[in-house]
Amino acid sequence: MTPDWIAVDWIAVDWGTTRLRTWAMRGTQAVEARASDRGKGALSPAGFEPALLDLVSDWLPASGRIRVIACGMVGAxxxxxxxxxxxIPCPPLDPLQAIHAPAxxxxxxxxxxxxxxxxxxxxVMRGEETQIAGFLAENPDFDGTLCLPGTHCKWVRLARGxxxxxxxxxxxxxFSLLAGQSVLRLTIGTAKPDATAFARAGxxxxxxxxxANAQLFTLRAAALLQGLTPEQAAGRLSGLLIGAELAAAxxxxxxxxxxxIGTAGLAQLYEDLLLAAGAxxxxxxxxxxxxAGLVAASLALPENT
Known part of the structure:
Protein backbone atom coordinates (compact mmCIF):
# COMPACT_ATOMS: atom_id res chain seq x y z
CA MET A 1 0.00 0.00 0.00
CA THR A 2 1.28 3.45 -0.91
CA PRO A 3 2.35 5.57 2.11
CA ASP A 4 0.27 8.70 2.72
CA TRP A 5 3.17 10.96 1.76
CA ILE A 6 2.99 9.75 -1.85
CA ALA A 7 -0.75 9.19 -2.05
CA VAL A 8 -1.61 8.80 -5.74
CA ASP A 9 -4.70 10.13 -7.53
CA TRP A 10 -3.84 8.66 -10.93
CA ILE A 11 -0.89 7.31 -12.92
CA ALA A 12 0.56 8.80 -16.12
CA VAL A 13 2.30 6.46 -18.57
CA ASP A 14 4.41 7.10 -21.67
CA TRP A 15 5.04 3.72 -23.30
CA GLY A 16 7.34 3.74 -26.30
CA THR A 17 9.03 1.06 -28.36
CA THR A 18 12.10 0.87 -26.12
CA ARG A 19 11.15 2.63 -22.86
CA LEU A 20 8.33 2.68 -20.31
CA ARG A 21 7.99 5.84 -18.19
CA THR A 22 5.51 6.28 -15.36
CA TRP A 23 4.57 9.10 -13.01
CA ALA A 24 2.61 8.94 -9.75
CA MET A 25 0.27 11.92 -9.93
CA ARG A 26 -1.42 13.96 -7.25
CA GLY A 27 -3.78 16.21 -9.18
CA THR A 28 -1.63 17.87 -11.85
CA GLN A 29 1.67 17.31 -10.02
CA ALA A 30 4.01 14.34 -10.36
CA VAL A 31 5.16 13.15 -6.94
CA GLU A 32 7.37 10.31 -8.17
CA ALA A 33 8.68 9.04 -11.53
CA ARG A 34 9.94 5.62 -12.53
CA ALA A 35 11.12 4.06 -15.80
CA SER A 36 12.24 0.77 -17.27
CA ASP A 37 13.53 -0.61 -20.58
CA ARG A 38 10.42 -2.77 -21.04
CA GLY A 39 9.10 -0.97 -24.08
CA LYS A 40 6.60 -2.32 -26.58
CA GLY A 41 9.35 -3.93 -28.63
CA ALA A 42 10.26 -6.28 -25.76
CA LEU A 43 6.71 -7.36 -24.86
CA SER A 44 3.86 -9.53 -26.07
CA PRO A 45 0.32 -8.22 -25.44
CA ALA A 46 0.12 -10.37 -22.31
CA GLY A 47 3.33 -8.83 -20.97
CA PHE A 48 2.14 -5.24 -20.66
CA GLU A 49 0.22 -5.53 -17.41
CA PRO A 50 3.06 -7.34 -15.56
CA ALA A 51 5.58 -4.79 -16.87
CA LEU A 52 3.42 -1.94 -15.58
CA LEU A 53 2.80 -3.60 -12.22
CA ASP A 54 6.54 -4.13 -11.74
CA LEU A 55 6.90 -0.34 -11.69
CA VAL A 56 3.71 0.90 -10.04
CA SER A 57 2.28 -1.85 -7.82
CA ASP A 58 3.07 0.06 -4.61
CA TRP A 59 1.27 3.12 -6.00
CA LEU A 60 -2.02 1.19 -6.26
CA PRO A 61 -4.71 1.49 -3.58
CA ALA A 62 -5.47 -1.34 -1.18
CA SER A 63 -9.02 -1.35 -2.57
CA GLY A 64 -10.88 0.38 -5.36
CA ARG A 65 -9.50 1.37 -8.76
CA ILE A 66 -6.97 3.93 -9.93
CA ARG A 67 -7.01 5.53 -13.35
CA VAL A 68 -3.98 4.98 -15.56
CA ILE A 69 -3.69 7.22 -18.66
CA ALA A 70 -1.20 5.91 -21.22
CA CYS A 71 0.07 7.10 -24.57
CA GLY A 72 2.46 5.79 -27.19
CA MET A 73 3.16 2.39 -28.71
CA VAL A 74 1.21 0.65 -25.93
CA GLY A 75 -1.81 1.35 -28.17
CA ALA A 76 -0.23 0.11 -31.41
CA ILE A 88 -6.52 15.04 -38.99
CA PRO A 89 -7.26 17.92 -39.10
CA CYS A 90 -8.20 17.78 -35.43
CA PRO A 91 -6.95 18.75 -31.97
CA PRO A 92 -4.05 16.51 -30.93
CA LEU A 93 -6.01 14.75 -28.16
CA ASP A 94 -9.56 13.58 -27.56
CA PRO A 95 -9.36 11.71 -24.23
CA LEU A 96 -13.00 10.63 -24.56
CA GLN A 97 -11.87 8.35 -27.39
CA ALA A 98 -9.30 6.61 -25.18
CA ILE A 99 -9.73 2.84 -25.20
CA HIS A 100 -9.95 0.68 -22.06
CA ALA A 101 -7.14 -1.87 -21.86
CA PRO A 102 -8.01 -5.28 -20.40
CA ALA A 103 -6.46 -5.70 -16.96
CA VAL A 124 0.51 7.97 -38.61
CA MET A 125 1.81 8.93 -35.18
CA ARG A 126 1.53 7.53 -31.65
CA GLY A 127 2.83 9.33 -28.59
CA GLU A 128 3.88 12.52 -30.34
CA GLU A 129 0.26 13.75 -30.29
CA THR A 130 0.46 13.81 -26.48
CA GLN A 131 3.63 15.93 -26.58
CA ILE A 132 1.85 18.24 -29.03
CA ALA A 133 -1.10 18.53 -26.64
CA GLY A 134 1.30 19.37 -23.81
CA PHE A 135 2.90 22.08 -25.94
CA LEU A 136 -0.48 23.57 -26.87
CA ALA A 137 -1.59 23.53 -23.23
CA GLU A 138 1.30 25.93 -22.56
CA ASN A 139 1.14 27.77 -25.92
CA PRO A 140 -2.55 27.77 -26.99
CA ASP A 141 -2.12 30.48 -29.64
CA PHE A 142 0.88 28.93 -31.40
CA ASP A 143 0.63 28.85 -35.18
CA GLY A 144 3.65 27.24 -36.80
CA THR A 145 5.68 24.05 -37.03
CA LEU A 146 6.80 21.49 -34.49
CA CYS A 147 9.78 19.22 -35.13
CA LEU A 148 9.87 16.07 -32.97
CA PRO A 149 13.17 14.30 -33.70
CA GLY A 150 13.76 10.70 -32.74
CA THR A 151 14.01 7.31 -34.41
CA HIS A 152 11.21 8.56 -36.67
CA CYS A 153 11.20 12.36 -36.81
CA LYS A 154 7.78 14.04 -37.07
CA TRP A 155 7.26 17.48 -38.62
CA VAL A 156 3.86 18.83 -37.60
CA ARG A 157 1.95 21.88 -38.80
CA LEU A 158 -0.31 23.50 -36.19
CA ALA A 159 -3.02 26.10 -36.75
CA ARG A 160 -5.81 27.25 -34.41
CA GLY A 161 -5.06 24.52 -31.88
CA PHE A 175 21.52 6.43 -38.97
CA SER A 176 21.29 3.35 -36.73
CA LEU A 177 21.06 0.96 -39.68
CA LEU A 178 23.91 2.54 -41.63
CA ALA A 179 26.22 2.99 -38.63
CA GLY A 180 25.49 -0.44 -37.18
CA GLN A 181 24.70 -2.80 -40.07
CA SER A 182 26.11 -1.41 -43.34
CA VAL A 183 29.74 -1.27 -44.47
CA LEU A 184 29.96 1.98 -42.47
CA ARG A 185 29.86 -0.07 -39.28
CA LEU A 186 33.56 -0.75 -39.91
CA THR A 187 34.20 2.98 -39.70
CA ILE A 188 31.64 4.33 -37.21
CA GLY A 189 30.55 1.62 -34.80
CA THR A 190 29.22 3.30 -31.64
CA ALA A 191 31.22 6.54 -31.98
CA LYS A 192 29.61 9.84 -30.99
CA PRO A 193 29.27 12.45 -33.77
CA ASP A 194 31.94 15.12 -33.97
CA ALA A 195 30.26 18.55 -33.88
CA THR A 196 32.43 20.21 -36.55
CA ALA A 197 32.03 17.32 -38.98
CA PHE A 198 28.28 17.34 -38.35
CA ALA A 199 27.93 21.05 -39.08
CA ARG A 200 29.89 20.88 -42.34
CA ALA A 201 28.05 17.83 -43.66
CA GLY A 202 24.68 19.21 -42.56
CA ALA A 212 23.64 12.73 -48.78
CA ASN A 213 23.42 9.64 -50.95
CA ALA A 214 26.46 10.57 -53.02
CA GLN A 215 28.67 11.12 -49.97
CA LEU A 216 27.86 8.03 -47.92
CA PHE A 217 30.56 5.68 -49.20
CA THR A 218 33.17 8.41 -49.00
CA LEU A 219 33.00 8.01 -45.23
CA ARG A 220 34.44 4.51 -45.53
CA ALA A 221 36.98 5.52 -48.15
CA ALA A 222 38.15 8.54 -46.14
CA ALA A 223 38.69 6.31 -43.11
CA LEU A 224 40.87 3.98 -45.18
CA LEU A 225 42.80 6.63 -47.12
CA GLN A 226 42.78 9.83 -45.07
CA GLY A 227 42.53 8.79 -41.41
CA LEU A 228 38.93 9.91 -40.89
CA THR A 229 38.14 9.10 -37.26
CA PRO A 230 35.00 7.21 -36.17
CA GLU A 231 33.75 10.39 -34.47
CA GLN A 232 34.25 12.45 -37.60
CA ALA A 233 32.53 9.78 -39.71
CA ALA A 234 29.59 9.65 -37.28
CA GLY A 235 29.34 13.44 -37.43
CA ARG A 236 29.36 13.47 -41.22
CA LEU A 237 26.75 10.70 -41.43
CA SER A 238 24.45 12.43 -38.94
CA GLY A 239 24.90 15.76 -40.71
CA LEU A 240 24.20 14.32 -44.15
CA LEU A 241 21.02 12.58 -43.00
CA ILE A 242 19.62 15.41 -40.89
CA GLY A 243 20.61 18.01 -43.48
CA ALA A 244 18.79 16.06 -46.20
CA GLU A 245 15.73 15.83 -43.93
CA LEU A 246 15.73 19.56 -43.30
CA ALA A 247 16.04 20.23 -47.02
CA ALA A 248 13.03 18.00 -47.70
CA ALA A 249 11.04 19.70 -44.93
CA ILE A 261 10.62 18.93 -29.06
CA GLY A 262 12.93 16.12 -28.01
CA THR A 263 15.92 15.06 -25.95
CA ALA A 264 18.48 17.79 -25.49
CA GLY A 265 21.38 16.34 -27.49
CA LEU A 266 19.40 15.37 -30.59
CA ALA A 267 17.26 18.50 -30.50
CA GLN A 268 20.44 20.60 -30.38
CA LEU A 269 21.68 19.08 -33.65
CA TYR A 270 18.45 20.07 -35.39
CA GLU A 271 18.44 23.53 -33.85
CA ASP A 272 22.05 24.22 -34.86
CA LEU A 273 21.39 23.39 -38.51
CA LEU A 274 18.09 25.27 -38.60
CA LEU A 275 19.58 28.40 -37.07
CA ALA A 276 22.53 28.23 -39.46
CA ALA A 277 20.01 28.10 -42.33
CA GLY A 278 18.28 31.24 -41.05
CA ALA A 279 15.24 29.57 -39.49
CA ALA A 292 1.86 17.99 -19.67
CA GLY A 293 -0.18 16.29 -22.40
CA LEU A 294 -1.12 13.40 -20.13
CA VAL A 295 -2.19 15.94 -17.48
CA ALA A 296 -4.35 17.72 -20.08
CA ALA A 297 -5.95 14.35 -20.94
CA SER A 298 -6.66 13.65 -17.27
CA LEU A 299 -8.31 17.03 -16.78
CA ALA A 300 -10.54 16.43 -19.80
CA LEU A 301 -11.81 13.05 -18.58
CA PRO A 302 -14.91 13.11 -16.35
CA GLU A 303 -14.44 11.35 -13.01
CA ASN A 304 -17.03 8.65 -13.59
CA THR A 305 -16.30 7.59 -17.17
Whole structure:
Protein backbone atom coordinates (compact mmCIF):
# COMPACT_ATOMS: atom_id res chain seq x y z
CA MET A 1 0.00 0.00 0.00
CA THR A 2 1.28 3.45 -0.91
CA PRO A 3 2.35 5.57 2.11
CA ASP A 4 0.27 8.70 2.72
CA TRP A 5 3.17 10.96 1.76
CA ILE A 6 2.99 9.75 -1.85
CA ALA A 7 -0.75 9.19 -2.05
CA VAL A 8 -1.61 8.80 -5.74
CA ASP A 9 -4.70 10.13 -7.53
CA TRP A 10 -3.84 8.66 -10.93
CA ILE A 11 -0.89 7.31 -12.92
CA ALA A 12 0.56 8.80 -16.12
CA VAL A 13 2.30 6.46 -18.57
CA ASP A 14 4.41 7.10 -21.67
CA TRP A 15 5.04 3.72 -23.30
CA GLY A 16 7.34 3.74 -26.30
CA THR A 17 9.03 1.06 -28.36
CA THR A 18 12.10 0.87 -26.12
CA ARG A 19 11.15 2.63 -22.86
CA LEU A 20 8.33 2.68 -20.31
CA ARG A 21 7.99 5.84 -18.19
CA THR A 22 5.51 6.28 -15.36
CA TRP A 23 4.57 9.10 -13.01
CA ALA A 24 2.61 8.94 -9.75
CA MET A 25 0.27 11.92 -9.93
CA ARG A 26 -1.42 13.96 -7.25
CA GLY A 27 -3.78 16.21 -9.18
CA THR A 28 -1.63 17.87 -11.85
CA GLN A 29 1.67 17.31 -10.02
CA ALA A 30 4.01 14.34 -10.36
CA VAL A 31 5.16 13.15 -6.94
CA GLU A 32 7.37 10.31 -8.17
CA ALA A 33 8.68 9.04 -11.53
CA ARG A 34 9.94 5.62 -12.53
CA ALA A 35 11.12 4.06 -15.80
CA SER A 36 12.24 0.77 -17.27
CA ASP A 37 13.53 -0.61 -20.58
CA ARG A 38 10.42 -2.77 -21.04
CA GLY A 39 9.10 -0.97 -24.08
CA LYS A 40 6.60 -2.32 -26.58
CA GLY A 41 9.35 -3.93 -28.63
CA ALA A 42 10.26 -6.28 -25.76
CA LEU A 43 6.71 -7.36 -24.86
CA SER A 44 3.86 -9.53 -26.07
CA PRO A 45 0.32 -8.22 -25.44
CA ALA A 46 0.12 -10.37 -22.31
CA GLY A 47 3.33 -8.83 -20.97
CA PHE A 48 2.14 -5.24 -20.66
CA GLU A 49 0.22 -5.53 -17.41
CA PRO A 50 3.06 -7.34 -15.56
CA ALA A 51 5.58 -4.79 -16.87
CA LEU A 52 3.42 -1.94 -15.58
CA LEU A 53 2.80 -3.60 -12.22
CA ASP A 54 6.54 -4.13 -11.74
CA LEU A 55 6.90 -0.34 -11.69
CA VAL A 56 3.71 0.90 -10.04
CA SER A 57 2.28 -1.85 -7.82
CA ASP A 58 3.07 0.06 -4.61
CA TRP A 59 1.27 3.12 -6.00
CA LEU A 60 -2.02 1.19 -6.26
CA PRO A 61 -4.71 1.49 -3.58
CA ALA A 62 -5.47 -1.34 -1.18
CA SER A 63 -9.02 -1.35 -2.57
CA GLY A 64 -10.88 0.38 -5.36
CA ARG A 65 -9.50 1.37 -8.76
CA ILE A 66 -6.97 3.93 -9.93
CA ARG A 67 -7.01 5.53 -13.35
CA VAL A 68 -3.98 4.98 -15.56
CA ILE A 69 -3.69 7.22 -18.66
CA ALA A 70 -1.20 5.91 -21.22
CA CYS A 71 0.07 7.10 -24.57
CA GLY A 72 2.46 5.79 -27.19
CA MET A 73 3.16 2.39 -28.71
CA VAL A 74 1.21 0.65 -25.93
CA GLY A 75 -1.81 1.35 -28.17
CA ALA A 76 -0.23 0.11 -31.41
CA UNK A 77 -1.11 -3.12 -33.18
CA UNK A 78 0.62 -5.80 -31.12
CA UNK A 79 0.60 -3.56 -28.03
CA UNK A 80 -1.54 -4.02 -24.92
CA UNK A 81 -4.62 -3.31 -27.01
CA UNK A 82 -4.98 -1.36 -30.24
CA UNK A 83 -6.25 2.21 -29.99
CA UNK A 84 -7.67 3.61 -33.22
CA UNK A 85 -6.14 6.58 -35.01
CA UNK A 86 -7.99 9.89 -35.25
CA UNK A 87 -7.92 11.52 -38.67
CA ILE A 88 -6.52 15.04 -38.99
CA PRO A 89 -7.26 17.92 -39.10
CA CYS A 90 -8.20 17.78 -35.43
CA PRO A 91 -6.95 18.75 -31.97
CA PRO A 92 -4.05 16.51 -30.93
CA LEU A 93 -6.01 14.75 -28.16
CA ASP A 94 -9.56 13.58 -27.56
CA PRO A 95 -9.36 11.71 -24.23
CA LEU A 96 -13.00 10.63 -24.56
CA GLN A 97 -11.87 8.35 -27.39
CA ALA A 98 -9.30 6.61 -25.18
CA ILE A 99 -9.73 2.84 -25.20
CA HIS A 100 -9.95 0.68 -22.06
CA ALA A 101 -7.14 -1.87 -21.86
CA PRO A 102 -8.01 -5.28 -20.40
CA ALA A 103 -6.46 -5.70 -16.96
CA UNK A 104 -6.50 -8.70 -14.63
CA UNK A 105 -5.66 -6.65 -11.53
CA UNK A 106 -9.02 -5.14 -10.45
CA UNK A 107 -7.30 -2.00 -9.16
CA UNK A 108 -6.23 -0.92 -12.66
CA UNK A 109 -8.43 1.30 -14.83
CA UNK A 110 -6.18 1.70 -17.89
CA UNK A 111 -7.05 4.16 -20.68
CA UNK A 112 -4.90 4.29 -23.83
CA UNK A 113 -5.00 7.48 -25.87
CA UNK A 114 -5.46 7.19 -29.66
CA UNK A 115 -2.85 8.28 -32.18
CA UNK A 116 -3.31 10.48 -35.25
CA UNK A 117 -3.55 9.56 -38.94
CA UNK A 118 -3.27 11.39 -42.24
CA UNK A 119 -4.56 10.04 -45.56
CA UNK A 120 -2.72 12.19 -48.11
CA UNK A 121 0.11 11.41 -47.97
CA UNK A 122 -0.51 8.42 -45.67
CA UNK A 123 1.11 8.85 -42.26
CA VAL A 124 0.51 7.97 -38.61
CA MET A 125 1.81 8.93 -35.18
CA ARG A 126 1.53 7.53 -31.65
CA GLY A 127 2.83 9.33 -28.59
CA GLU A 128 3.88 12.52 -30.34
CA GLU A 129 0.26 13.75 -30.29
CA THR A 130 0.46 13.81 -26.48
CA GLN A 131 3.63 15.93 -26.58
CA ILE A 132 1.85 18.24 -29.03
CA ALA A 133 -1.10 18.53 -26.64
CA GLY A 134 1.30 19.37 -23.81
CA PHE A 135 2.90 22.08 -25.94
CA LEU A 136 -0.48 23.57 -26.87
CA ALA A 137 -1.59 23.53 -23.23
CA GLU A 138 1.30 25.93 -22.56
CA ASN A 139 1.14 27.77 -25.92
CA PRO A 140 -2.55 27.77 -26.99
CA ASP A 141 -2.12 30.48 -29.64
CA PHE A 142 0.88 28.93 -31.40
CA ASP A 143 0.63 28.85 -35.18
CA GLY A 144 3.65 27.24 -36.80
CA THR A 145 5.68 24.05 -37.03
CA LEU A 146 6.80 21.49 -34.49
CA CYS A 147 9.78 19.22 -35.13
CA LEU A 148 9.87 16.07 -32.97
CA PRO A 149 13.17 14.30 -33.70
CA GLY A 150 13.76 10.70 -32.74
CA THR A 151 14.01 7.31 -34.41
CA HIS A 152 11.21 8.56 -36.67
CA CYS A 153 11.20 12.36 -36.81
CA LYS A 154 7.78 14.04 -37.07
CA TRP A 155 7.26 17.48 -38.62
CA VAL A 156 3.86 18.83 -37.60
CA ARG A 157 1.95 21.88 -38.80
CA LEU A 158 -0.31 23.50 -36.19
CA ALA A 159 -3.02 26.10 -36.75
CA ARG A 160 -5.81 27.25 -34.41
CA GLY A 161 -5.06 24.52 -31.88
CA UNK A 162 -5.33 21.75 -34.47
CA UNK A 163 -2.91 19.42 -36.22
CA UNK A 164 -3.44 20.23 -39.90
CA UNK A 165 -0.64 18.16 -41.43
CA UNK A 166 2.45 16.14 -40.60
CA UNK A 167 5.34 14.31 -42.21
CA UNK A 168 7.56 11.48 -40.93
CA UNK A 169 11.26 10.95 -41.70
CA UNK A 170 13.15 7.75 -40.83
CA UNK A 171 16.35 9.70 -40.18
CA UNK A 172 17.19 8.23 -36.77
CA UNK A 173 16.50 4.69 -37.92
CA UNK A 174 18.59 5.21 -41.07
CA PHE A 175 21.52 6.43 -38.97
CA SER A 176 21.29 3.35 -36.73
CA LEU A 177 21.06 0.96 -39.68
CA LEU A 178 23.91 2.54 -41.63
CA ALA A 179 26.22 2.99 -38.63
CA GLY A 180 25.49 -0.44 -37.18
CA GLN A 181 24.70 -2.80 -40.07
CA SER A 182 26.11 -1.41 -43.34
CA VAL A 183 29.74 -1.27 -44.47
CA LEU A 184 29.96 1.98 -42.47
CA ARG A 185 29.86 -0.07 -39.28
CA LEU A 186 33.56 -0.75 -39.91
CA THR A 187 34.20 2.98 -39.70
CA ILE A 188 31.64 4.33 -37.21
CA GLY A 189 30.55 1.62 -34.80
CA THR A 190 29.22 3.30 -31.64
CA ALA A 191 31.22 6.54 -31.98
CA LYS A 192 29.61 9.84 -30.99
CA PRO A 193 29.27 12.45 -33.77
CA ASP A 194 31.94 15.12 -33.97
CA ALA A 195 30.26 18.55 -33.88
CA THR A 196 32.43 20.21 -36.55
CA ALA A 197 32.03 17.32 -38.98
CA PHE A 198 28.28 17.34 -38.35
CA ALA A 199 27.93 21.05 -39.08
CA ARG A 200 29.89 20.88 -42.34
CA ALA A 201 28.05 17.83 -43.66
CA GLY A 202 24.68 19.21 -42.56
CA UNK A 203 25.26 22.46 -44.44
CA UNK A 204 26.31 20.49 -47.53
CA UNK A 205 23.16 18.34 -47.50
CA UNK A 206 20.92 21.32 -46.81
CA UNK A 207 22.31 23.06 -49.89
CA UNK A 208 22.14 19.90 -52.02
CA UNK A 209 19.98 17.01 -50.70
CA UNK A 210 21.46 14.67 -53.34
CA UNK A 211 24.80 15.01 -51.58
CA ALA A 212 23.64 12.73 -48.78
CA ASN A 213 23.42 9.64 -50.95
CA ALA A 214 26.46 10.57 -53.02
CA GLN A 215 28.67 11.12 -49.97
CA LEU A 216 27.86 8.03 -47.92
CA PHE A 217 30.56 5.68 -49.20
CA THR A 218 33.17 8.41 -49.00
CA LEU A 219 33.00 8.01 -45.23
CA ARG A 220 34.44 4.51 -45.53
CA ALA A 221 36.98 5.52 -48.15
CA ALA A 222 38.15 8.54 -46.14
CA ALA A 223 38.69 6.31 -43.11
CA LEU A 224 40.87 3.98 -45.18
CA LEU A 225 42.80 6.63 -47.12
CA GLN A 226 42.78 9.83 -45.07
CA GLY A 227 42.53 8.79 -41.41
CA LEU A 228 38.93 9.91 -40.89
CA THR A 229 38.14 9.10 -37.26
CA PRO A 230 35.00 7.21 -36.17
CA GLU A 231 33.75 10.39 -34.47
CA GLN A 232 34.25 12.45 -37.60
CA ALA A 233 32.53 9.78 -39.71
CA ALA A 234 29.59 9.65 -37.28
CA GLY A 235 29.34 13.44 -37.43
CA ARG A 236 29.36 13.47 -41.22
CA LEU A 237 26.75 10.70 -41.43
CA SER A 238 24.45 12.43 -38.94
CA GLY A 239 24.90 15.76 -40.71
CA LEU A 240 24.20 14.32 -44.15
CA LEU A 241 21.02 12.58 -43.00
CA ILE A 242 19.62 15.41 -40.89
CA GLY A 243 20.61 18.01 -43.48
CA ALA A 244 18.79 16.06 -46.20
CA GLU A 245 15.73 15.83 -43.93
CA LEU A 246 15.73 19.56 -43.30
CA ALA A 247 16.04 20.23 -47.02
CA ALA A 248 13.03 18.00 -47.70
CA ALA A 249 11.04 19.70 -44.93
CA UNK A 250 12.02 23.23 -45.98
CA UNK A 251 8.43 24.18 -46.82
CA UNK A 252 7.46 23.43 -43.20
CA UNK A 253 10.12 25.50 -41.41
CA UNK A 254 11.11 28.24 -43.82
CA UNK A 255 9.25 31.41 -42.87
CA UNK A 256 7.53 29.69 -39.90
CA UNK A 257 8.25 29.63 -36.20
CA UNK A 258 9.66 26.16 -35.47
CA UNK A 259 9.81 24.50 -32.06
CA UNK A 260 11.95 21.39 -31.64
CA ILE A 261 10.62 18.93 -29.06
CA GLY A 262 12.93 16.12 -28.01
CA THR A 263 15.92 15.06 -25.95
CA ALA A 264 18.48 17.79 -25.49
CA GLY A 265 21.38 16.34 -27.49
CA LEU A 266 19.40 15.37 -30.59
CA ALA A 267 17.26 18.50 -30.50
CA GLN A 268 20.44 20.60 -30.38
CA LEU A 269 21.68 19.08 -33.65
CA TYR A 270 18.45 20.07 -35.39
CA GLU A 271 18.44 23.53 -33.85
CA ASP A 272 22.05 24.22 -34.86
CA LEU A 273 21.39 23.39 -38.51
CA LEU A 274 18.09 25.27 -38.60
CA LEU A 275 19.58 28.40 -37.07
CA ALA A 276 22.53 28.23 -39.46
CA ALA A 277 20.01 28.10 -42.33
CA GLY A 278 18.28 31.24 -41.05
CA ALA A 279 15.24 29.57 -39.49
CA UNK A 280 13.42 30.80 -36.39
CA UNK A 281 13.84 27.82 -34.09
CA UNK A 282 13.99 26.95 -30.39
CA UNK A 283 13.84 23.84 -28.17
CA UNK A 284 11.40 22.41 -25.64
CA UNK A 285 11.93 19.38 -23.41
CA UNK A 286 10.04 16.37 -24.78
CA UNK A 287 9.69 14.49 -21.49
CA UNK A 288 8.13 17.49 -19.75
CA UNK A 289 5.66 18.04 -22.60
CA UNK A 290 4.46 14.43 -22.77
CA UNK A 291 3.63 14.65 -19.07
CA ALA A 292 1.86 17.99 -19.67
CA GLY A 293 -0.18 16.29 -22.40
CA LEU A 294 -1.12 13.40 -20.13
CA VAL A 295 -2.19 15.94 -17.48
CA ALA A 296 -4.35 17.72 -20.08
CA ALA A 297 -5.95 14.35 -20.94
CA SER A 298 -6.66 13.65 -17.27
CA LEU A 299 -8.31 17.03 -16.78
CA ALA A 300 -10.54 16.43 -19.80
CA LEU A 301 -11.81 13.05 -18.58
CA PRO A 302 -14.91 13.11 -16.35
CA GLU A 303 -14.44 11.35 -13.01
CA ASN A 304 -17.03 8.65 -13.59
CA THR A 305 -16.30 7.59 -17.17
Missing amino acids: RGGWTEAAYRA IDPRLDVRILPGLSQNDPPD RVVGFRTFLTGEL ALALADPHA RDLWQGNSTVI KACQKDGAALVL
